[in-house]
Amino acid sequence: MPERFCTLKRSVTARIIFYTAFFMASMLFFSCSSSYFQPRPPLSPIIRIGIVLDAEEIKFQPDKKMIITPKEGEDRYRSEQTDIWTIRVNEGSVTPSPCRLLLAEFAKKADAKKSAKEFGLKGIETKIAQEGDELWYGGKLISGSSVHRVYAAQKFATEEQATAAQRANAALAGARVVRGDAPLTGDLVLISPKGDELAIKDAMRLSGTEFTIHEVKVGEGYHWSRTEKRTYRGELEIRVNKNGNLVAINVLPLEDYLQGVLPGEMSALFPLEALKAQAIAARTFFLYNFNRVHIDDPFDACADVHCQVYVGSGKSNDKIDKAIRETRGLVLQYNEELCSTPFSAMCGGHTEHSGNVWSGETLPYLTGVFDLDHPEQFETRFDLSQEVNARKWIESLPDVHCNVEKAGSPDYAGYAKKFFRWENRFTRQELEQNIKNYTGVDFGSLLDLKPISRGVSGRIIELAVTGTSNTFSIDKELRIRKALSPTTLYSACIVFDKVGESAGMPEAFIIKGAGWGHGVGMCQIGAAIMADKGKNAGDILKHYYANTTIRQLY
Numbered sequence: 250m251p252e253r254f255c256t257l258k259r260s261v262t263a264r265i266i267f268y269t270a271f272f273m274a275s276m277l278f279f280s281c282s283s284s285y286f287q288p289r290p291p292l293s294p295i296i297r298i299g300i301v302l303d304a305e306e307i308k309f310q311p312d313k314k315m316i317i318t319p320k321e322g323e324d325r326y327r328s329e330q331t332d333i334w335t336i337r338v339n340e341g342s343v344t345p346s347p348c349r350l351l352l353a354e355f356a357k358k359a360d361a362k363k364s365a366k367e368f369g370l371k372g373i374e375t376k377i378a379q380e381g382d383e384l385w386y387g388g389k390l391i392s393g394s395s396v397h398r399v400y401a402a403q404k405f406a407t408e409e410q411a412t413a414a415q416r417a418n419a420a421l422a423g424a425r426v427v428r429g430d431a432p433l434t435g436d437l438v439l440i441s442p443k444g445d446e447l448a449i450k451d452a453m454r455l456s457g458t459e460f461t462i463h464e465v466k467v468g469e470g471y472h473w474s475r476t477e478k479r480t481y482r483g484e485l486e487i488r489v490n491k492n493g494n495l496v497a498i499n500v501l502p503l504e505d506y507l508q509g510v511l512p513g514e515m516s517a518l519f520p521l522e523a524l525k526a527q528a529i530a531a532r533t534f535f536l537y538n539f540n541r542v543h544i545d546d547p548f549d550a551c552a553d554v555h556c557q558v559y560v561g562s563g564k565s566n567d568k569i570d571k572a573i574r575e576t577r578g579l580v581l582q583y584n585e586e587l588c589s590t591p592f593s594a595m596c597g598g599h600t601e602h603s604g605n606v607w608s609g610e611t612l613p614y615l616t617g618v619f620d621l622d623h624p625e626q627f628e629t630r631f632d633l634s635q636e637v638n639a640r641k642w643i644e645s646l647p648d649v650h651c652n653v654e655k656a657g658s659p660d661y662a663g664y665a666k667k668f669f670r671w672e673n674r675f676t677r678q679e680l681e682q683n684i685k686n687y688t689g690v691d692f693g694s695l696l697d698l699k700p701i702s703r704g705v706s707g708r709i710i711e712l713a714v715t716g717t718s719n720t721f722s723i724d725k726e727l728r729i730r731k732a733l734s735p736t737t738l739y740s741a742c743i744v745f746d747k748v749g750e751s752a753g754m755p756e757a758f759i760i761k762g763a764g765w766g767h768g769v770g771m772c773q774i775g776a777a778i779m780a781d782k783g784k785n786a787g788d789i790l791k792h793y794y795a796n797t798t799i800r801q802l803y
Contacts (some may be wrong), residue, residue, distance in 0.1 A: 253583040254420055265433060269405055274621040278283060281311075282500050282584075287674075289512075291502040292502060292504055293386065293502045293503040293504040293505075293577070293578070293803065294384050294385070294391055294502070294503050295500065295501070295502055296384070296500075296501065296502070296503050296506055296535070296539075296549050296550070297405050297486070297498050297499070297500050297547070297548040297549045298498065298499045298500075298501070298506060298548060298550055298551070298552055298559055298790060299461065299496060299497070299498055299543070299546065299547075299550070299551045299552060299562070300324075300465065300479070300481065300497050300498065300499050300551075300552045300559070300637070301462065301465060301466075301495065301496060301497035301550035302462055302490065302551060303490055303492055303494045303495075303496065304494055304495045304496075304497075305338070305494055305495070306335055306336060306337045306495065306663035307335070307336045307339070307487065307495050307497055308333050308334070308335050308336075308460060308462070308463040308464065309333070309334055309336075309415065309455075309460050309462045309485070309689055310331060310332065310333055310334065310460065310461045310463075311328075311330075311331055311334070311455070311457075311458045311459075311460055312331065312458045312459040312460070312461070312480075313329070313456055313457075313458045314327060314328065314329045314457060314458060315327070315456065315457045315458050315460075316455070316456045316457040317447070317449075317453055317454075317455055318441065318453060318454040318455075318456065319450065319452075319453050319454040319623040320449070320450060320451045320453065320454075320488075321450050322450075323452065326447065326643075327457075328441065330441055330442045330443065331442075332442030333442055333463070334439065334440065334441060334442060334762055335439075335440040336434070336437060336438070336439055336440070337344055337437070337438045337440070337495075337571045338435050338437060338438070338489060338494065338495060339435065339437070339438050339448070342435045342436035343434070343435035343489060343493040344434045344435065345370035345406075345428070346428050346568035347404040347405060347406060347428075348405040348406070348407060348408050348410070348411040348426055348427065348428060349401065349403075349404055349405070349411070349426075349427055349428075350400060350401040350402065350403075350407075350411055350414070350415055350421060350424040350425070350426060350427075351391050351398060351399075351425045351426075351427045352368060352373075352375065352395065352400060352401060352421070352423070352424050352425060353397045353398070353399045353423075354396045354398040354399065355396065355397050355399075355486050356394075356396060356397070357397065358377070358379070358397045360397070361377050361397035361398070361399050362377065364493045365377055365397050365399050367466045368399065368401075368420065371420040372420075373401055373418070373420055373421070374401070374402040374403070375396070375399050375400060375402055375403075375416050376399075376400045377397055377399055377400075378397070378398050379395050379396075379397050379398075380395060380396055380398055380402060380544075381393065381394055381395030381396055381540055381543070381544065382395075382540045382549075383395070383537070383540075384536070384539055384540075386803050387803060388793045389803070391536060391586065391802065392536040392537070392539040392540070392802065393539050393540040394540060398743055401414075401421065401424065401567045403776040407676050408426050410610060411426045412426055412575075419549075427545070428491065428545075430789045431456075434450075434451045434489060435451065435493065436448055436449070436450060436488040437449045437450075437451070437452070437453060437487065437489070437495075437756065439453065447789065449672075450645065451488065451489065451652070452459050452486065452487060452488035452489070453486075453487050453488075454484055454485070454486050454487075454500075455484065455485040455486075455487065456484040456485075459480055459481065459482045459562060460481050460485050460518040461479065461480045461481075461563075461614075462478065462479055462480075462481065462485075462497065463478050464476040464477075464478075465477055465478070465479045465552075466553075467553065467665070468553065468554065469532070469553070469703050469737075470731065470737060471554065471637070471736060472735045472736040472737065472739075474736070475478055476680065479560055479561040479563060480561050480562050480563040481499045481501075481509075481561040482501060482505060482561075482562040483499055483500050483501025483502075483505060483800040484499070484500040484501070485497055485498070486498040486499075486500055488547065488600045495589065496547065496548075498547060498690040499559075499561070501554075503532065503535065504573055504577060505562075506535070506559065507528055507531055507532060507694070508532065508560065508562060508569060508570065508573060509559045509560050509561045509564070510531045510535075510557055510559050510560075511524060511527055511528060511531065511565070511569045511572065511573065512560055512561055512564035512565060512566075512569055513558030513560040513564070514527060514531060514558050514592070514773070515527045515777075516533065516566070516661055516662075516664075516777075517566050517568060517569050518660070518661035519661055519662075519773075519777040520661075520780035520781050521568060521571065521775075521780070522776060522780035522784065522785045522786045522789065523773075523776045523777040523779070523780040523786075523789065524568060524569060524572035524781075525572045525575060525576050525778070525785075525786035526531060526776050526786040526790050527572070527592070527769065527771075527773065528572045528573050528576045528579075529579050529580065529581055529786060529790060529799060530581065530589075530590040530592055530770070530771055530790065530794075531557055531580075531589075532576070532579070532580055533581045533587060533588055533590045534557055534589070534590045534592075535549075535550060535556075535589065536580060536587055536802075537558070537587045537588060537589050538550065538556065538589075541770070542555075542556060545558075550555070562774055564764040573576070576786070578801050578802050578803040579799055579801055579802070580799070580800055580802045581790060581794055581797045581798070581799060581800075581801070582797060582798055582800050583613065583614045583794075583796065583797050583798075583801075585800075588612075588614055588777075588794060588797055589603070589612060589615065590770055590771070590794060591603070591615070591767070591769045591770040591771075592769075592771035592772070592793075593764075593765065593766025593767050593768055593769065593770070593771075593772065593773065594665070594668065594764075594765040594766045594772075594773050594774065595651045595665055595669060595764045595765045595766065595772055595773065595774045595775070596620055596651055596706065596764050596766070596772035596775060597643075597651065597669065597670075597706070597707075597740060597742050597762075597763030597764025597765075597768065598619065598620050598642070598649040598652065598669075598706075598763060598764070598767050599617055599619050599633055599642075599649075599705065599706040599707065599768070600617045600618055600620065600622060600650060600706060600770065600772060600793065601617045601704045601708050601726075601767065601768035601769050602615065602616055602617045602704055602705055602768060602769075603615035603616075603692060603732075603769050603770075604727050605704035605705070605708070605710050606618075606704070606708075606727075606767045606768070606769050607725075607727070607769075613796065614794045614795050614797050615769055615770060615797070616705075616795060617704065617705040617706050617768070618792070618793075618795070619649065620648055620649040620650045620651050620772055620775045621650065628753050631731050632705075632707055633703065633704075633705060633707035634703045634704060634705055634707070635704070636700060636703070638707075639700075639703055639744065640709035640744045641740070641744060641751055642707050642742075642763065643670070643707065643743070643744050643762065644744075644761065646669075646670060649775070650664075650766075650772065650774075650776075650778045650779055651669060651772050651774040651775040651778065652669055653665050653666050653774065653778070654666060654669075655773060655783065658780045659777075659778075659781060660777070661777065662777055664773055665765075665774045668764065668774075669762075669763065669764070670762070670763055671739060671761075671762050671763075672759060672760070672761050672762070673734070673738070673759070673760045673762070674748075674757060674758070674760075675733075675734075675757060675758050675760065676756065676757045677694070677695050677754060677756060677757060677758065680695055680698075680733065680758055681694065681695045683732065683733055683734060683735055684714060684723075684732050684733070687728075687731055687732040688721075688723065688732055690695055690719065690721055691719070692715075692716030692717075692718055692719040692720070692721060693715060693716040693717030693718030693719060694716060694717045694754055694774065695714070695715075695716055695754075695755070696715045696716060696717060696754060696755070697713075697715040697747070697755075698712060698713070698714060698715075698745045698758065699712070699713045699715070699745075700712055701713050701722060704726075705777075706742055706764075706768050707742045707763065708740065708741040708742045708767075708768060709726065709729055709741045709742075709743060710724065710725070710726065710741075711724045712724075712729050712732075726740075726741035726767060726768075727741075727767065729741045730735075733760065738760065738762065739762055739764065739765040739766075740763060740765055740768070741767075742762055742763040742764050742768070743760050743761060743762040743763075744760075744761050744762075745758055745759070745760055746758065746761070747803065770793055770794060771789070771790070772793065774776070775793075776793070777788045779792065787799060
């Protein structure tokens with residue numbers, strides 16, 4: 250197996266783990282992440298998590314002696330300095346990969362060949378590439394797939410050149426401009442705590458200890474946005490990203506990754522069965538989205554809410570470790586296929602259809618239900634998609650699982666009381682600015698906000714914005730939440746009340762809301778209360794993901 254550094258996930262990679270003494274001794278830190286060697290075989294597939302995605306510099310501290318392995322060359326470096334190190338990109342050294350025109354993609358190679366032949370008849374020379382990624386463990390394909398992409402053979406130095414070529418040929422009208430199959434390259438500068446500098450070409454791997462990275466960005470665009478120090482076990486891979494800045498990737502086993510996901514997504518004080526349900530859902534969520542969300546990135550998932558929150562190794566505890574250990578390799582399936590298993594902090598009393606939140610049809614196991622033990626007794630009597638019912642619902646305190654006070658206000662859930670029912674007040678001018686900044690639409694002065702349609706949970710799916718010079722609509726619950734508040738509203742399960750009037754226009758708006766998050770899949774507070782009432786992880790998952798089954802995947 251040649252020593253090499255994994256490039257962008259552009260070719261199919263069979264991540265098969267080798268355990269021979271020869272390879273373990275050779276410590277090929279820059280082979281693919283499947284060849285991440287430890288003193289003993291890892292107990293789960295090896296994965297790659299993007300923890301810093303776009304930084305001009307990265308400051309980190311190794312816990313003890315570390316090993317520095319450049320992408321190229323045979324030299325490896327060891328250092329026992331445990332103060333703060335700095336990594337930067339040498340300005341002017343970045344070389345972008347060429348741009349290409351992606352013409353089409355197919356699951357079958359035969360279809361790609363047929364398409365390439367048709368483009369050839371139009372005078373366009375093509376190239377077919379099999380791309381994607383596969384995750385293997387124990388000789389078994391765990392997740393992933395590949396596609397056959399048809400490219401125009403010609404490469405371009407810039408996106409502008411590629412776009413100009415596309416516009417000049419009608420046969421290329423449906424093409425998409427993409428970067429080529431090689432990553433950006435550039436010289437990295439590693440600066441020791443003593444000020445010594447080491448120049449490294451393109452990328453490096455840091456290993457041999459735990460690492461603490463300073464000023465990791467957390468929750469960008471949300472009310473909890475901040476930077477913090479985070480500690481990571483496994484290896485760190487540092488390379489140049491598509492913007493010519495730095496990206497840091499944590500390479501580690503999937504089960505170790507979950508030790509940083511559970512405390513990031515659910516309070517470690519929650520009952521064990523809720524934590525076990527979260528472990529199964531988080532494991533399934535990662536595997537379902539593998540090679541779907543970040544297919545053109547050099548990592549499998551990011552570490553923030555776009556994928557699922559991963560806080561590294563600094564916040565795990567015995568209960569979290571137990572929840573992961575007792576569910577090792579367990580996943581959720583529907584019709585013997587991995588499920589999409591999203592979750593949110595608090596549904597507000599009713600979960601939402603997936604199709605109302607994201608594009609596509611509602612998945613059969615992601616249908617909205619009342620957060621009750623027997624939701625079928627309530628469903629037909631109270632339609633929350635109707636405006637009058639939505640208001641009654643939001644202005645009431647129904648006895649549902651995620652109503653913390655009705656559940657006796659357990660200590661572990663005290664922080665969540667404010668999310669069950671909440672209220673925000675914005676002046677008209679504040680809302681005008683928020684909406685204009687997010688949408689770019691100049692609608693004059695804000696006159697009114699009215700729901701056009703609501704989902705089954707009462708969440709607004711489409712919102713009409715009426716101004717003095719224009720009326721337009723905003724669709725999708727997250728877009729609505731972001732448009733109304735620069736820190737993103739807790740939920741789109743909301744109603745509006747206008748306050749005061751001056752020159753025929755409202756002075757302010759009061760937004761009353763229910764829940765925190767998109768509301769699809771498992772309600773985490775609801776899961777905790779269910780566990781407190783004696784429900785096990787299987788009961789919890791069956792309630793939030795209808796007609797699914799738990800299966801041992803590895």
